[in-house]
Amino acid sequence: MRRRDFVKVLSTGVVGGHALACAPVAAPASAPVAGPAPRTGIDPGSYDESWWNRRPLRLVQTNLREIDARMDLDAYVRWMVDHSVNLVLLNVGGIVANYPTRLEYHYRNPFMQGDLVGDLTSRLHAEGIRVMGRFDFSKINEELAALRPDWLYVSEKGENVNYNGQVHTCPSRGYQQEYSFRILEEAITSYPLDAVFFNMVGYQTTDYSGNYYGDCHCEDCLRLFGEGSTTTRREVANDLFTRMHRYIRELNPEIVISTYTTVGVDMVSTESSSSLSLAHEWNYSATDNVKRTFDSYNDLVPMNLVIGFQAIGYRLNATSPAITRVWQTQNMLHGGSLY
Numbered sequence: 001m002r003r004r005d006f007v008k009v010l011s012t013g014v015v016g017g018h019a020l021a022c023a024p025v026a027a028p029a030s031a032p033v034a035g036p037a038p039r040t041g042i043d044p045g046s047y048d049e050s051w052w053n054r055r056p057l058r059l060v061q062t063n064l065r066e067i068d069a070r071m072d073l074d075a076y077v078r079w080m081v082d083h084s085v086n087l088v089l090l091n092v093g094g095i096v097a098n099y100p101t102r103l104e105y106h107y108r109n110p111f112m113q114g115d116l117v118g119d120l121t122s123r124l125h126a127e128g129i130r131v132m133g134r135f136d137f138s139k140i141n142e143e144l145a146a147l148r149p150d151w152l153y154v155s156e157k158g159e160n161v162n163y164n165g166q167v168h169t170c171p172s173r174g175y176q177q178e179y180s181f182r183i184l185e186e187a188i189t190s191y192p193l194d195a196v197f198f199n200m201v202g203y204q205t206t207d208y209s210g211n212y213y214g215d216c217h218c219e220d221c222l223r224l225f226g227e228g229s230t231t232t233r234r235e236v237a238n239d240l241f242t243r244m245h246r247y248i249r250e251l252n253p254e255i256v257i258s259t260y261t262t263v264g265v266d267m268v269s270t271e272s273s274s275s276l277s278l279a280h281e282w283n284y285s286a287t288d289n290v291k292r293t294f295d296s297y298n299d300l301v302p303m304n305l306v307i308g309f310q311a312i313g314y315r316l317n318a319t320s321p322a323i324t325r326v327w328q329t330q331n332m333l334h335g336g337s338l339y
Contacts, residue, residue, distance in 0.1 A: 059085070059132070060083070061088075068111075069111040073119055077124060087131075089197055090132065094183065095107070095136045095138075099191070105144050107144055121191050121193070131192075132193070132194060135180075136198070142162055152168065153213075153218065161207055189251060196258070197259060197269065203216060238263045238264070241263050245257055258303050262296075262297065268300050272306050272330075273307035274320070275311055286328070286329075286334075290330065290331060294335060304331055
């Protein structure tokens with residue numbers, strides 16, 4: 001089904017049978033790194049038999065707090081079923097391991113009793129709901145950061161960034177370049193995840209409060225990007241994600257990968273969200289994001305997330321229902337899904 005036919009289907013109010021509701025890293029070689037082998041039988045312009053390519057998805061992300069490990073799991077799953085969700089974005093690992101990790105430098109959720117990821121994945125799958133595991137390697141708990149300063153971001157002043165107990169890591173260093181692969185291997189080989197999503201990728205220069213710290217000046221970054229070097233941060237980040245994609249495919253060829261880049265992914269993550277720093281809402285945000293992916297790439301699918309909170313500093317304030325409806329409608333009209 002092509003996009004124009006998809007729009008005709010929308011006019012009936014039904015899609016897919018459901019009523020619509022609102023060590024130190026070396027510099028990259030001069031020759032480009034070979035990317036992951038392209039998926040076969042995938043046509044981003046039309047539907048196929050895969051569960052993720054242009055099929056109607058209704059995703060909900062519950063960005064869990066540590067204390068949510070003690071929530072009522074039956075109520076959680078029941079809510080997803082009642083709201084016709086068919087894909088859940090679930091916190092798995094990175095900053096916090098929501099499963100009984102065996103890795104020394106993977107911070108285990110202290111509020112968890114049992115296996116949150118294992119229990120929820122099993123229950124969601126039993127209801128026909130797929131699970132996308134969420135990973136964030138941009139930070140590490142301060143207890144572990146104290147043990148591995150060689151993994152951390154370093155400002156020009158020689159300081160680390162500790163944001164409420166979570167310390168910034170650097171993509172040039174061992175945690176993201178090496179240890180993250182061990183975390184992915186443990187999680188992917190332990191649980192039947194359908195997809196993975198990476199948050200806060202690349203080189204970060206600010207914290208969540210918007211404080212600017214500048215480019216990292218750790219030993220590895222100075223060696224990679226110092227005077228006389230032609231290596232760029234984009235090249236190192238792209239190399240990392242290309243290797244990560246290839247490794248995940250080796251662990252499980254069926255897993256779908258998504259994040260905020262077009263390198264090493266199957267689904268390109270973007271966001272339609274409110275902002276306190278803009279003079280007005282960008283009413284066509286979802287149209288812009290979905291069409292940019294479809295019109296620019298013939299092997300990638302858009303995953304445009306409509307953010308439910310007002311802004312980073314006001315996560316308890318919901319986005320306007322009116323603009324949310326506008327953005328979700330645009331997602332669907334241009335061939336995306338409900339994210």
